Amino acid sequence: MKVYGDTQSGNCYKIKLLAGLLDIQHEWIHVSVLGGETQTPDFLNKNPNGKIPVLALGGGRFLSESNAVINFLATGTALLPEDPLQYAKVQQWQFFEQYSHEPFIAVARFIAKFLGLPEERRAEYESKQEGGHKALRVMEQQLQQTPYLTGSQLSTADIALYAYTHVAGEGGFDLTSYCAIEAWLERIRLEPKYVAMQ
């Protein structure tokens, strides 16, 4: 099993973290987005949408979209509930992540950390703050009620949201007033097989 990605990307790190927690052996192949490597004919053959991460399963089988990949890899483990409603709740949080969290927090981080907050993108960076805080408030509200996003068990919903939330500071988001989120981040960081972003 091969993973094409960049560990500095939260979407890719989700797979790295999950693979660590579940002891999944894999080969990591670094792909540089800024270097244009996701737009080559060879890469587009793996994912026509030109995005990392991509999981290569052999036999010409590829899977893209980070949350689809972690759910696939976690199937049959304690990190993915079998009960249909609980599994749907995992997906609810993951779709929330991709639509209401990532486009604000990850994009603000990308502009600040990887592009160095250039003047021509400052307005866009600032426009991301409100939506990012709205997403954080939704998470905070849930995590005040349950230790993990879908209840009492760590799941791939938490892996999905952890990825960019734990580095939200790099996008200008101060988490100190989000006490339940801070405690949840620490809970995940203390998992025995936790793997840090690097």
Add this chain to the structure above:
Amino acid sequence: MKVYGDTQSGNCYKIKLLAGLLDIQHEWIHVSVLGGETQTPDFLNKNPNGKIPVLALGGGRFLSESNAVINFLATGTALLPEDPLQYAKVQQWQFFEQYSHEPFIAVARFIAKFLGLPEERRAEYESKQEGGHKALRVMEQQLQQTPYLTGSQLSTADIALYAYTHVAGEGGFDLTSYCAIEAWLERIRLEPKYVAMQ
């Protein structure tokens, strides 16, 4: 089972269409986004993220995010594959829909159809065209190879992408050059229990 939504919203229509195909009885409660009804305390109690659709299952149980809802409702039917990799492929297309398709095609349609393409949003409307066509090309490429997005069977991936693709024209997207998409739209429209958006 109650569904809170607006059938003119593609995200809500996914549930309407799926419920039709699967003969799922439900009560539909109209919620007006433009009328502010997704931001009332009562609605935020159902979905703290303030978005439709929301599925109410009784006993204070709610599920939001359209694709999570249709996957939940389709569990155990022919529209949701049991094989983990095939199910992951369904999710791959649904995350693609929420990240790479909806923010372009649905938003362009919203600006044109519901806001009447006001001058102050024309630049945003035009900026959505390129991303929308990129998403359509990704779909076209797949549908040239297989009759449905994940292979030979209709699934909730198709329901998810059908919702906004079949009204993409309302967002300024001319589909006539996407022959495989046009054929796929017609294939879905001809399903015996098909329900039109209304």
